[in-house]
Amino acid sequence: MTDNLPILLAVVGHTNTGKTSLVRTLLRTERFGDIRNSAGTTRHVEAASILCDGKPLLELRDTPGLEDSVALFDQLQPITVKHSHGRDALQAFIAHEAELPDFEQEIKVLKQTLACHALLYVIDCREPVLEKYVFELRALSLAGRPIIPVLNFIADNPVHKKEWRQALINFNLHAVVEFDTVAFSFDAERRLYEKLQTVLEDFYTPLQNFIEARNAQWTQLKHSCAETVADLMMKAAMLRERVPQGEPLQAATERLQQQTRALEQKTLRKILDLLQFSQSDVNYVDLPVSNGQWQLDLFAPEAFKTFGVNTASAAATGAAIGAGLDLLVAGMSLGAASLTGAALGAGWSTVKRYGRELIGKASGEQVLCLDQATLSLLLVRQTRLLQALLRRGHAAQNRFDFSGASSEKNELADTSALIKRAHKMQNPAVQDNESFVTQVKTELVDWQIRAL
Amino acid sequence: MEARVKLTFQQKTELEQIRAIEENCVPLASKPLRAEHFNGYLSARLEHLLRDHSLKKTLERPRRFYRLLFGLLLLVAALAGTAATFKAVAGPAQTLNVFWILVVLLGFNCLSFLLWLVLTLVSPNKKAGPLGNLFNDLLRSTLHRIHNTCQARNADAAWLQNTFAGPVGRWQLGVMTHCAWLAYLGAGLLALLLILATRQYDFIWGSTLLSDTTYAHITAWLAAPMHALGWPVVTQEQVSLSQMGQPTANLAGARTGWAWFLMGSLLLYGLLPRLVAWLLCLILRKISAHRWQLNTHLPYYLQLQRVWQPPFSNATVLDADQHPPGASATRAENLRTQLPEGALLIGLELQNSGETVKAAVNVCDTKTADQAATLIAQSKAPVVLLSDAHKVPDRGLLRAAKNLLASRPGDQRWLAVIKHESSDDHFEQWLAATPALGLPPQQCILVADNDR
Numbered sequence: 088m089t090d091n092l093p094i095l096l097a098v099v100g101h102t103n104t105g106k107t108s109l110v111r112t113l114l115r116t117e118r119f120g121d122i123r124n125s126a127g128t129t130r131h132v133e134a135a136s137i138l139c140d141g142k143p144l145l146e147l148r149d150t151p152g153l154e155d156s157v158a159l160f161d162q163l164q165p166i167t168v169k170h171s172h173g174r175d176a177l178q179a180f181i182a183h184e185a186e187l188p189d190f191e192q193e194i195k196v197l198k199q200t201l202a203c204h205a206l207l208y209v210i211d212c213r214e215p216v217l218e219k220y221v222f223e224l225r226a227l228s229l230a231g232r233p234i235i236p237v238l239n240f241i242a243d244n245p246v247h248k249k250e251w252r253q254a255l256i257n258f259n260l261h262a263v264v265e266f267d268t269v270a271f272s273f274d275a276e277r278r279l280y281e282k283l284q285t286v287l288e289d290f291y292t293p294l295q296n297f298i299e300a301r302n303a304q305w306t307q308l309k310h311s312c313a314e315t316v317a318d319l320m321m322k323a324a325m326l327r328e329r330v331p332q333g334e335p336l337q338a339a340t341e342r343l344q345q346q347t348r349a350l351e352q353k354t355l356r357k358i359l360d361l362l363q364f365s366q367s368d369v370n371y372v373d374l375p376v377s378n379g380q381w382q383l384d385l386f387a388p389e390a391f392k393t394f395g396v397n398t399a400s401a402a403a404t405g406a407a408i409g410a411g412l413d414l415l416v417a418g419m420s421l422g423a424a425s426l427t428g429a430a431l432g433a434g435w436s437t438v439k440r441y442g443r444e445l446i447g448k449a450s451g452e453q454v455l456c457l458d459q460a461t462l463s464l465l466l467v468r469q470t471r472l473l474q475a476l477l478r479r480g481h482a483a484q485n486r487f488d489f490s491g492a493s494s495e496k497n498e499l500a501d502t503s504a505l506i507k508r509a510h511k512m513q514n515p516a517v518q519d520n521e522s523f524v525t526q527v528k529t530e531l532v533d534w535q536i537r538a539l
Numbered sequence: 540m541e542a543r544v545k546l547t548f549q550q551k552t553e554l555e556q557i558r559a560i561e562e563n564c565v566p567l568a569s570k571p572l573r574a575e576h577f578n579g580y581l582s583a584r585l586e587h588l589l590r591d592h593s594l595k596k597t598l599e600r601p602r603r604f605y606r607l608l609f610g611l612l613l614l615v616a617a618l619a620g621t622a623a624t625f626k627a628v629a630g631p632a633q634t635l636n637v638f639w640i641l642v643v644l645l646g647f648n649c650l651s652f653l654l655w656l657v658l659t660l661v662s663p664n665k666k667a668g669p670l671g672n673l674f675n676d677l678l679r680s681t682l683h684r685i686h687n688t689c690q691a692r693n694a695d696a697a698w699l700q701n702t703f704a705g706p707v708g709r710w711q712l713g714v715m716t717h718c719a720w721l722a723y724l725g726a727g728l729l730a731l732l733l734i735l736a737t738r739q740y741d742f743i744w745g746s747t748l749l750s751d752t753t754y755a756h757i758t759a760w761l762a763a764p765m766h767a768l769g770w771p772v773v774t775q776e777q778v779s780l781s782q783m784g785q786p787t788a789n790l791a792g793a794r795t796g797w798a799w800f801l802m803g804s805l806l807l808y809g810l811l812p813r814l815v816a817w818l819l820c821l822i823l824r825k826i827s828a829h830r831w832q833l834n835t836h837l838p839y840y841l842q843l844q845r846v847w848q849p850p851f852s853n854a855t856v857l858d859a860d861q862h863p864p865g866a867s868a869t870r871a872e873n874l875r876t877q878l879p880e881g882a883l884l885i886g887l888e889l890q891n892s893g894e895t896v897k898a899a900v901n902v903c904d905t906k907t908a909d910q911a912a913t914l915i916a917q918s919k920a921p922v923v924l925l926s927d928a929h930k931v932p933d934r935g936l937l938r939a940a941k942n943l944l945a946s947r948p949g950d951q952r953w954l955a956v957i958k959h960e961s962s963d964d965h966f967e968q969w970l971a972a973t974p975a976l977g978l979p980p981q982q983c984i985l986v987a988d989n990d991r
Contacts, residue, residue: 103931114851130860136852143852151860155935157905189934195858217888218904219935304850310836361838410647 093136093143094283094290097199099227100209101220102152105239108268108482109209110149113137113276115363117481120149132195139297150199151192156222159193163226173229177201193226200230205287207279208236212245216254224258233286236263237279242270262286271480273305309477311361313535316469317528319354323347323457323465324512332451343455348374351465355472362476369472372489374465398436405432444515456513463506466531470538477539505534544579548828552701553585556598558839559693567592572847577835580847597690601698604682609715616719620726628734634741637797638754644727645809648720652812655716678703706827713820717813724809728802735798742797744778755779758800765803772800875984878955883918885911887926887940889957898925902939911943921951923984928958931965932972941976949977955984 098106107120114135130151136143153159163180170176177197180187184194200206206227210220227234236255241248248265255263262282266275277298284294326346330339351374359365409428447454457465468489475487508527511517518524546554561567567588574580589595627643628635682695702711744754755778762772773796780793833840878884886901900911915922924940926932944952954976956969966985973983 102933116851119854131856132858133854134857135854138848138851141848148857152933154933155938157935158938191861198858215890215903307836307841311838311841314836315838357838361841407651413647 091289092293093146094205094287094294095146095148095203096205096207096283097148097150097196097203097232098207098209099150099196099200100152101156101211101214101223102154104152104209104211105268105482106152106209107149108480109207109237109239109266110135110147111482112268112271112480113145113147113279115481117363117365117368130192132199137297139293139300144293144297148199148203150196153193153196153223153226155189155193156219156226159190160222160226162187162190163229167229172231174201174231177229197226197230200227200232203232204290205233205235205283206230208234210236210238210251212238212241212248212251215247216250221254221258224260228258233262234260235279235282235286236260238263238265239268241265242267268480269483271478273477277302308361309536309539310532312358312473312477313532313539315354315357315361316466316473316535317531319350319469320462320466320509320531321512321524321528322350324462324509325518326350326457327513327515328455329447330453330455332453336453336455339453339455343457347457347461347465351468354469358469358472358476363481364476364479368476368479368483368486370486370488370490374461374468398433401432401436402429403432405429405435408432441516457510459503459506459510462510463502466502466506470535473535473539502534505530544574544576544582546578546582546833548707548831550582550585551831551833552698553589553598554581554833555701556694556697557585557588557594558837559697560594560597560690562839563693564689567594574847577844577847581833581843584843594690594694597694598698600686600691601678601682601695601702604685605678605702608678609718612715612719613722616722617726620723620728621730623723624727624730624734628731628740633739634743637742637744637801638757640801641804644724644731644805648724648809648813651716651720652816655713655816659713701831705831707824707831710820710824710827714817714824717817717820720813721810721817724805724813728805728810731802731805735802739794740798742793742801751779761804761808762800765800765807768807770799770803770807771796772803773797875981876986878923878984878986879921879953882921882923882953883914884923884925885915885943887924887936888930889925890927890930902943908939908943915943915946921953922947923953923955925955925957926969928956928964928966928969932969937972937975944976944978949979950982952976952978953982953984954978955986957986 098110100106111117111119114137119135120133132148132150134146134148137145166180167176170179181194181197187194208227238248238251252263262285264275264279264282266279280294280298284291326343328339328343330336355371405428406425409424412424413422472487512524569584569587572580572583574583623643627640679695679699683692702708755775758778765772773793777793777796884898886898888903889898889901899914900907902908902911922944924943954969954973956966958964958966970980970983973980
């Protein structure tokens with residue numbers, strides 16, 4: 088059946104029910120159609136395909152809204168009497184297009200119902216079931232194509248959802264999907280494709296492959312977002328600002344704050360880009376940064392371990408080079424070169440790692456870094472952002488507000504242990520501990536994925 | 540259909556180098572490329588970037604530098620092996636202590652080999668460890684001193700990370716060290732062969748601490764595998780005769796045997812284990828390199844996947860709008876806010892105003908529309924059509940309104956739009972629609988829901 092691909096889907100419904108929004112959300116882009124809170128925003132039929140393995144699999148055809156179904160059905164009814172098949176009646180009606188200028192938009196829709204494999208009938212569940220909607224369904228069903236009703240705007244106040252469900256059952260439409268185009272849910276999208284599988288049996292296998300590919304993409308997307316945030320946390324935890332003696336602390340504090348905010352904004356741009364949103368989807372509020380003061384602590388367990396291992400390996404390398412010299416003199420030097428090499432290696436390693444810090448400490452230099460509260464807030468803000476954007480349709484008009492994401496309002500799982508570990512990375516010796524750094528990053532990614 | 544492309548370790552490393560450059564320096568423009576699989580795309584893109592941006596030299600620089608250093612290391616090892624042999628063997632003395640020479644040539648090698656073996660067997664993590672990091676640091680700092688552009692710095696760091704960190708780095712270091720020892724021992728063996736071929740030595744042994752039989756046994760154990768392999772070795776009688784204090788004349792027959800024993804020991808206990816270990820490291824390095832995968836969850840690769848296979852096609856207009864609506868210029872100025880006294884109130888699909896607005900009838904289907912028409916026909920009072928502000932004035936609704944007002948003279952037609960708190964407001968659209976209803980804008984009333 089793959090020869091018949093792409094599957095053509097006409098997105099139909101009353102005006103202003105969110106048809107273009109549905110297409111945008113399924114395409115995951117804001118660059119489709121025009122969305123306004125008024126009647127007749129979409130006046131032409133516009134199509135875009137969702138690709139699977141580089142080939143079009145689903146072609147979504149956004150149609151103008153049906154505005155006057157009562158009058159339309161009045162016109163259609165006498166024609167349906169003359170034709171035994173609804174499709175023939177529709178074709179006969181469309182043939183008189185030139186004589187029906189009032190129904191220009193409706194005829195565009197009817198043409199698509201005939202051309203497409205299935206119809207997605209978008210319903211605004213804030214509206215009660217009115218007679219005009221019944222007429223719409225009767226007109227659309229003449230095309231003899233499967234209709235999947237999509238219940239939109241169900242997240243906030245689905246007053247009429249039950250009523251709609253019953254009305255659709257009365258109309259013999261059982262493959263109903265609840266899909267809010269503003270409050271997006273990946274599960275709802277999957278169910279929509281599953282319903283399509285049910286009504287379009289011929290396309291079962293390509294749709295199954297598509298569902299699996301879409302699932303994998305979604306998982307990958309979440310993982311990429313988590314990686315991006317983990318990367319930010321690592322960089323923020325490693326930020327250090329030196330304050331030489333005599334320099335005002337305020338200037339260094341401001342530099343640290345600017346660096347942190349720049350890092351967060353860079354991450355924000357990356358996330359928006361990954362999720363195909365734009366800056367207009369968020370209302371960025373500066374991160375309140377409070378700084379902590381870093382103290383040289385050779386005996387912090389991770390630092391101590393890294394320092395020990397690094398020094399030992401440097402000593403071993405020095406000893407190995409010295410041993411080469413001992414070998415050159417056939418051992419006559421009695422290992423003096425090995426011993427000297429080991430001592431030099433250990434010394435070099437210590438000076439390389441702590442020389443700058445020790446000199447700084449001796450000269451009264453201070454080192455500023457982010458405190459745990461700021462790191463925690465940064466993690467909470469980014470997690471809230473990801474949670475909001477992953478549940479946001481590409482037609483949503485309200486903005487995500489960073490000011491609402493604070494650690495006081497934190498309902499997320501406890502981050503204190505994780506932040507404490509990340510905070511340890513302000514110590515350069517800990518930064519050298521590759522396994523510790525990798526482990527913390529993995530923990531951050533895992534935590535994020537769980538939170539999403 | 541294109542076969543699934545397997546990326547070589549070198550390609551994967553170069554891709555990581557390109558990633559480091561693009562993420563930290565500048566994104567590199569690439570022409571659109573077609574490929575069946577993502578790996579094929581990555582490979583083609585790499586090829587193009589190397590050619591179009593002249594990056595070959597930058598990416599190869601760390602590898603070339605490493606090869607140069609490795610060559611130097613082998614040279615130094617070979618020189619050390621030769622020098623050690625000459626120092627141990629070539630001298631004014633005509634007698635050589637067999638076991639002293641063996642200790643000089645094989646002692647340190649055996650110790651370091653055992654150390655490597657133990658660490659390889661017991662080390663739980665599969666990473667290169669501190670020695671790899673140290674080598675990494677040394678190479679990086681040297682490379683930075685030579686050429687320190689953003690591209691070079693990042694390409695170097697990515698190459699070093701891939702080559703000397705992680706599981707590949709562990710075996711890479713093994714390959715290097717075993718190869719160096721092979722050079723040391725090989726050069727030592729050649730030097731020994733040269734010396735023994737050109738000069739005549741008497742081989743002796745002796746001990747103050749150990750018994751005579753101990754040495755005889757050690758020699759027998761060491762010689763047994765050589766003997767089994769058909770290698771000429773000293774006999775027990777020759778071993779006894781070579782003990783210190785024996786007349787040197789008796790050693791004449793043992794010279795060749797001891798020389799072969801010495802070279803056999805170097806081969807069997809020095810070169811052969813190193814060769815096996817080197818081959819093992821080489822194979823494991825290849826396996827690790829083959830198994831090592833690019834982290835395609837990284838945002839960078841996700842973006843590349845979208846370039847390779849866009850998730851959706853560009854939108855196209857299938858059925859264009861031939862009669863776009865003109866812009867309306869009706870302005871809301873000095874509007875009434877009170878309903879006219881004694882007017883007949885007719886609702887238009889009123890939803891939330893049912894309890895507060897006493898409409899004589901709420902038009903929401905054909906039946907109620909007929910009821911409203913009858914009421915209007917029976918009444919002489921001005922007619923006020925009531926609509927909710929959140930309701931979109933679609934053509935159907937406007938047609939119904941027009942029909943209801945048709946029988947009334949112009950000054951007795953009114954439209955009242957009820958504005959509710961926290962609802963979308965389409966008042967401006969209702970106002971713009973007044974000419975279509977035959978109403979002057981002054982006869983449009985804005986009623987706030989809480990006013991009534």
